Structure formats: C-alpha cells, structure tokens
Amino acid sequence: MMKLTAETSLLLALAAASTVALLAPVVALGNEPAKVARGKYLVTTSGCNDCHTPWKMGANGPEPDYSRMLSGHPEKMELPPAPKLVGPWVMAAAATNTAWSGPWGVSYTANLTPDAETGLGKWTLRNFVDTIRTGRHMGRGRPILPPMPIPMYKNFSDEDLEAIYTYLRTIPAVSNKVPEPLPPASQ
Numbered sequence: 001m002m003k004l005t006a007e008t009s010l011l012l013a014l015a016a017a018s019t020v021a022l023l024a025p026v027v028a029l030g031n032e033p034a035k036v037a038r039g040k041y042l043v044t045t046s047g048c049n050d051c052h053t054p055w056k057m058g059a060n061g062p063e064p065d066y067s068r069m070l071s072g073h074p075e076k077m078e079l080p081p082a083p084k085l086v087g088p089w090v091m092a093a094a095a096t097n098t099a100w101s102g103p104w105g106v107s108y109t110a111n112l113t114p115d116a117e118t119g120l121g122k123w124t125l126r127n128f129v130d131t132i133r134t135g136r137h138m139g140r141g142r143p144i145l146p147p148m149p150i151p152m153y154k155n156f157s158d159e160d161l162e163a164i165y166t167y168l169r170t171i172p173a174v175s176n177k178v179p180e181p182l183p184p185a186s187q
C-alpha cells in the first residue's frame with residue numbers, strides 16, 4: 001500500500017512536470033496575442049493611419065479608408081506638380097494625406113502591410129527597428145523624409161517597436177507600389 005502511494009505520487013509529480021513542460025510553449029505562444037494587441041493599440045494611437053492609410057471623403061468629412069489600411073500612397077493616384085507656397089507656408093498635403101511637398105521635395109507614405117513585393121513582407125524585426133532608430137531605410141539606405149515623425153518614434157522602447165512590427169504582420173496585405181520621392185529641384 002505504501003509502495004503504491006509512493007509510486008502514485010511519483011507518477012503525479014511526473015505528470016505535473018510534463019504538464020509544465022507542455023504548457024511552456026503554450027505560454028510563450030500566448031505572448032503573441034498580447035504583443036499584437038499592444039502593437040494595434042500603439043499603431044491606432046500614434047497616428048500611423050493618419051498618414052499611411054489613404055483618406056477618402058466620408059459622411060462627416062475626410063477619413064482614413066480602412067479597406068486600404070496602412071497601404072501607403074495609392075500608386076494609381078496621379079498628382080499635378082506641387083503648389084508654389086508663399087511666406088511661412090512650407091508644406092502642402094494631398095487630399096489622401098499620403099503625399100506631401102515641402103523643402104525636402106515630395107514624399108509619399110510607405111506601404112506598411114505585409115505584402116512581400118510592395119510592403120514590409122520581407123522586413124525582419126531588425127530592419128524595422130533599425131529604420132525607426134536611425135531614420136534611414138532599413139538602417140543603412142536613404143534618409144527617411146518628413147513628415148514621418150522619426151524624431152519622436154525613435155524614442156519607442158524595444159518592446160513597443162517589436163509589438164508594432166508584430167501587429168503590422170497580422171494586417172491584410174495590400175499590393176500597392178508607392179512611388180519614389182521627388183527631389184526639391186523637380187517640384
């Protein structure tokens with residue numbers, strides 16, 4: 001009887017241990033939804049949709065068109081030359097809020113969706129973090145132009161940047177090839 005009890009408790013201990021071992025990956029996976037939720041919270045409170053989602057006219061005025069969420073400046077939208085500005089006016093924006101002209105030339109918001117060819121589909125977490133921290137495309141390419149708020153966003157913590165990146169990988173991929181920026185001389 002004693003022996004049985006000892007065996008039984010050993011079995012119970014083993015069962016408990018293997019339950020913990022089995023649960024460990026579940027707990028690690030369980031972090032993913034929390035990261036995605038945190039990333040969604042940061043993206044929807046930090047203005048990303050303001051500039052990276054094209055605006056359309058809604059019942060109450062212009063609003064982001066979430067059917068093209070975070071897909072950047074629409075590739076098919078032809079723009080006339082940027083307007084000439086006077087005095088302290090230095091910046092003009094297109095109605096979609098995805099194209100700007102200013103002293104830096106003309107810039108167009110990037111496609112942040114996971115589309116492999118035209119969005120961030122091939123970006124690693126490292127590419128994303130390096131871009132935001134250094135203000136250069138993938139940390140080593142050309143400087144990221146205004147009005148992308150790099151000076152503010154580079155202050156995001158590593159955890160927050162990872163959450164934003166993780167969330168961006170879960171949104172619908174949209175194929176949209178954003179044009180290259182134009183230099184000031186061509187305005």
Ligand code: HEC
Pocket residue numbers: 042043046047048049050051052107108109110112128131136137138143144145146147148149153164181
């Ligand atoms: C005020 C407008 C604005 C806001 C707000 C904004 N962006 Fe941008 N973003 C831009 C513009 C414009 C570009 C393209 C600049 C260029 O071509 O150099 C850009 C570029 C980027 C790039 C670089 C893409 C590449 O290929 O190098 C990333 C990544 C990015 N934005 C992510 C974000 C995220 C994430 C948020 C929200 C936390 C955000 N942006 C909010 C305007 C904005």
